[in-house]
Amino acid sequence: MEKKRARNDIIFDILSIIQEKRGKIKPTHLMYKANLSHVQMKKYLEELERNSLVKKNLGMIEITQKGREFFLKYQQMREFEKTFGL
Amino acid sequence: MKIAFTPDWFLGTDVLIEIFSFAVLLIFFILCVRSYKLTKNKSTVYLGAGFLAIALAEIFTILTKLILFYDTTFTQEIGHMIITYHVVKSVDIFYYLGFFLHKIFTLLGFYIIYKIPSKKGTTEDYIIGACFIIIAAAFSQVFYYVFHITILVLLGLIIYNYSKIYKKNKLETTKILLVAFWILAVSHLLLCLSTLQIVYVFGQVLQLVSYLTLLILIIGIRKYGKEKSKKRHNL
Numbered sequence: 484m485e486k487k488r489a490r491n492d493i494i495f496d497i498l499s500i501i502q503e504k505r506g507k508i509k510p511t512h513l514m515y516k517a518n519l520s521h522v523q524m525k526k527y528l529e530e531l532e533r534n535s536l537v538k539k540n541l542g543m544i545e546i547t548q549k550g551r552e553f554f555l556k557y558q559q560m561r562e563f564e565k566t567f568g569l
Numbered sequence: 570m571k572i573a574f575t576p577d578w579f580l581g582t583d584v585l586i587e588i589f590s591f592a593v594l595l596i597f598f599i600l601c602v603r604s605y606k607l608t609k610n611k612s613t614v615y616l617g618a619g620f621l622a623i624a625l626a627e628i629f630t631i632l633t634k635l636i637l638f639y640d641t642t643f644t645q646e647i648g649h650m651i652i653t654y655h656v657v658k659s660v661d662i663f664y665y666l667g668f669f670l671h672k673i674f675t676l677l678g679f680y681i682i683y684k685i686p687s688k689k690g691t692t693e694d695y696i697i698g699a700c701f702i703i704i705a706a707a708f709s710q711v712f713y714y715v716f717h718i719t720i721l722v723l724l725g726l727i728i729y730n731y732s733k734i735y736k737k738n739k740l741e742t743t744k745i746l747l748v749a750f751w752i753l754a755v756s757h758l759l760l761c762l763s764t765l766q767i768v769y770v771f772g773q774v775l776q777l778v779s780y781l782t783l784l785i786l787i788i789g790i791r792k793y794g795k796e797k798s799k800k801r802h803n804l
Contacts, residue, residue, distance in 0.1 A: 489609075491607070491608055491609060556603075556607060557607050557608070559790055559791055559793075560600075560603060560604040560607045560608055561608065562742065562790045562793050563600055563604055563613075563790050564604060564608065564610060564612075564613060565738060565740060565742075565743075566740060566742040566743050566746055566786070566790060567612075567616055567685070567686075567731075567734075567743075567746070568686050568730075568731070568734035568737070568738065568743070569610055569612040569613055569616065569685070
């Protein structure tokens with residue numbers, strides 16, 4: 484059975500998907516790609532917006548500069564943990 | 570008075586190597602704290618504790634060597650028998666305490682790093698581990714090689730653990746980590762023969778190479794994260 488994703492993993496996945504789409508994506512595409520329900524996605528997007536990691540612009544979800552920096556740091560820390568098998 | 574097994578011409582250089590080792594270990598500790606703040610993975614806290622313990626051990630040895638060096642010079646300048654005797658006595662106590670703490674913390678640090686991947690330690694395991702560390706450190710005060718042999722055993726187990734991890738993840742960074750631990754193990758193997766001054770120097774130099782490799786690992790992790798991020802952005 485697949486392990487349930489942790490909150491931080493979901494946030495990382497959302498940011499990663501937006502990055503892959505050149506920094507902006509339609510909410511429905513994000514929901515589908517991140518494998519989230521509408522309620523879950525709304526909750527996570529609210530949190531990301533509150534922390535200025537993403538912003539809504541003309542019906543699209545955009546990653547902010549702070550979001551990119553957070554994503555990069557998170558990526559490095561995940562790499563660090565993977566190196567040590569944590 | 571003899572300061573550990575450092576040849577006179579190497580005095581100071583070995584302290585520089587230890588300062589460098591301390592800096593690298595401190596960077597690893599900071600990375601562990603940052604990682605925990607972001608990912609909330611408790612294992613990173615334990616890994617950080619391991620690196621911090623070894624970093625503290627390096628601080629103890631640096632301070633001991635620096636103060637010993639200063640005290641010995643001071644004694645020579647006075648050139649008075651009675652005063653010299655008291656200074657040497659105080660130096661003796663400092664010598665034993667400083668190096669004892671160095672050994673305890675180094676063993677503790679490597680024991681924590683060895684224990685992390687297994688994730689199945691019980692309280693009894695930790696009590697036995699603590700006793701084993703104290704006994705090994707105490708014996709090392711008389712038989713210096715006991716310390717290096719114990720570290721060698723711990724490093725052997727750490728290398729075995731990380732070899733298993735590397736087989737699974739095939740990451741370049743884990744390979745670099747393994748190389749660093751191998752070099753450190755060889756350096757401790759050489760330090761078992763510290764009575765031969767030149768072997769002691771080679772051991773110290775290998776320790777420097779090992780910590781340099783760990784520094785390369787840090788750069789690699791940062792670079793790899795950036796590259797992955799760029800690739801995602803350019804897709």
